Amino acid sequence: xxxxxxxxxxxxxxxxxxxxxxxxxxxxxxxxxxxxxxxxxxxxxxxxxxxxxxxxxxxxxxxxxxxxxxxxxxxxxxxxxxxxxxxxxxxxxxxxxxxxxxxxxxxxxxxxxxxxxxxxxxxxxxxxxxxxxxxxxxxxxxxxxxxxxxxxxxxxxxxxxxxxxxxxxxxxxxxxxxxxxxxxxxxxxxxxxxxxxxxxxxxxxxxxxxxxxxxxxxxxxxxxxxxxxxxxxxxxxxxxxxxxxxxxxxxxxxxxxxxxxxxxxxxxxxxxxxxxxxxxxxxxxxxxxxxxxxxxxxxxxxxxxxxxxxxxxxxxxxxxxxxxxxxxxxxxxxxxxxxxxxxxxxxxxxxxxxxxxxxxxxxxxxxxxxxxxxxxxxxxxxxxxxxxxxxxxxxxxxxxxxxxxxxxxxxxxxxxxxxxxxxxxxxxxxxxxxxxxxxxxxxxxxxxxxx
Ligand SMILES: [Zn+2]
Ligand SMILES: [Zn+2]
Numbered sequence: 001x002x003x004x005x006x007x008x009x010x011x012x013x014x015x016x017x018x019x020x021x022x023x024x025x026x027x028x029x030x031x032x033x034x035x036x037x038x039x040x041x042x043x044x045x046x047x048x049x050x051x052x053x054x055x056x057x058x059x060x061x062x063x064x065x066x067x068x069x070x071x072x073x074x075x076x077x078x079x080x081x082x083x084x085x086x087x088x089x090x091x092x093x094x095x096x097x098x099x100x101x102x103x104x105x106x107x108x109x110x111x112x113x114x115x116x117x118x119x120x121x122x123x124x125x126x127x128x129x130x131x132x133x134x135x136x137x138x139x140x141x142x143x144x145x146x147x148x149x150x151x152x153x154x155x156x157x158x159x160x161x162x163x164x165x166x167x168x169x170x171x172x173x174x175x176x177x178x179x180x181x182x183x184x185x186x187x188x189x190x191x192x193x194x195x196x197x198x199x200x201x202x203x204x205x206x207x208x209x210x211x212x213x214x215x216x217x218x219x220x221x222x223x224x225x226x227x228x229x230x231x232x233x234x235x236x237x238x239x240x241x242x243x244x245x246x247x248x249x250x251x252x253x254x255x256x257x258x259x260x261x262x263x264x265x266x267x268x269x270x271x272x273x274x275x276x277x278x279x280x281x282x283x284x285x286x287x288x289x290x291x292x293x294x295x296x297x298x299x300x301x302x303x304x305x306x307x308x309x310x311x312x313x314x315x316x317x318x319x320x321x322x323x324x325x326x327x328x329x330x331x332x333x334x335x336x337x338x339x340x341x342x343x344x345x346x347x348x349x350x351x352x353x354x355x356x357x358x359x360x361x362x363x364x365x366x367x368x369x370x371x372x373x374x375x376x377x378x379x380x381x382x383x384x385x386x387x388x389x390x391x392x393x394x395x396x397x398x399x400x401x402x403x404x405x406x407x408x409x410x411x412x413x414x415x416x417x418x419x420x421x422x423x424x425x426x427x428x429x430x431x432x433x434x435x436x437x438x439x440x441x442x443x444x445x446x447x448x449x450x451x
Pocket of ligand 1: 013014015096098099186426
């Protein structure tokens with residue numbers, strides 16, 4: 001008999017960390033960090049000492065105390081003795097922190113499996129943001145593409161690409177003599193790559209799984225509001241067409257579908273898309289895996305260089321990774337002089353550029369998750385953003401669609417795949433799944449289920 005133990009990803013959105021044990025194999029499905037990780041004990045300057053590894057996290061049971069899993073360095077100040085790991089692999093669905101955030105705790109010899117695209121994004125992010133994107137050291141990272149078969153003792157893992165708000169996202173079909181398991185990871189069906197998710201659903205259905213682990217971020221009791229990437233594009237284009245000034249757009253850097261919507265809308269509106277050097281670096285690194293324009297020479301793209309020490313925009317003032325993009329350089333002077341020629345990709349931390357550009361009649365399109373603009377915890381962020389936009393007389397707009405399947409698409413996936421047992425994960429409303437399947441297992445953190 002196989003079993004699943006849920007160390008994260010149940011009763012919460014994100015934090016997926018699921019142990020699958022068969023007769024011979026022990027593997028984890030994702031090894032993520034919960035979105036509210038540590039917030040009950042740490043606040044502002046009160047934070048755990050990174051150098052002390054897992055000590056503080058074990059103290060408050062923030063990370064499960066599992067022997068033969070964590071690295072010697074991470075266990076150094078804890079009561080848990082180091083032992084060689086007994087895990088056959090950790091299978092990552094995609095690079096978001098709620099799926100990979102605790103990889104840095106693992107022993108270097110635990111094999112990690114991920115898609116080529118996921119690795120390319122992680123490599124670029126860890127170079128640009130080493131303190132934010134640290135997956136630790138791993139001696140054995142196995143890279144796969146959709147449809148590969150990866151045998152792990154008595155199991156066979158089959159990753160199949162899915163559409164999500166980032167490239168390099170996969171679901172898994174895990175073949176086992178004791179019944180197959182399908183794991184959706186995070187997915188959606190309302191974007192330009194929806195065929196990928198449909199391929200996963202078809203393959204999962206064909207495998208006649210005993211268990212389906214299905215994400216349910218948007219499974220809520222509220223009526224569904226359907227908004228597709230195509231509708232985001234239409235709205236963004238409408239704003240660009242109507243704007244009498246610079247258009248500013250904020251969206252997640254790895255949301256390549258959103259990049260493409262802005263890129264296409266900018267071209268259609270007769271504008272060029274201005275991106276900063278970090279974004280240029282990320283796009284350039286993804287070009288080998290995903291079809292993307294070349295930021296070094298694409299006609300519709302300009303790479304924005306911030307004012308440097310010498311004020312002369314000369315090569316020596318910039319990091320090495322930025323220098324290859326200088327041939328396609330734009331500065332605040334050109335954006336300020338001809339604002340209607342441009343759409344500038346921006347973000348909260350990049351608002352400082354407005355001091356130099358001094359926009360007039362500009363429009364700001366917020367095209368990221370509304371979560372970051374809502375709630376008490378984001379009050380100050382909201383206030384500061386509003387102050388900046390007010391100060392420069394910038395008009396605020398929203399245009400976004402989720403990276404997660406809506407209720408009707410979740411229902412479609414569950415009905416098509418038709419598992420014997422349905423386990424909702426990555427959701428705050430697991431009971432909602434009982435409306436679409438008659439054998440739903442609702443689990444809480446720490447539960448182990450024999451399947
Ligand atoms: Zn997630
Ligand atoms: Zn995700």
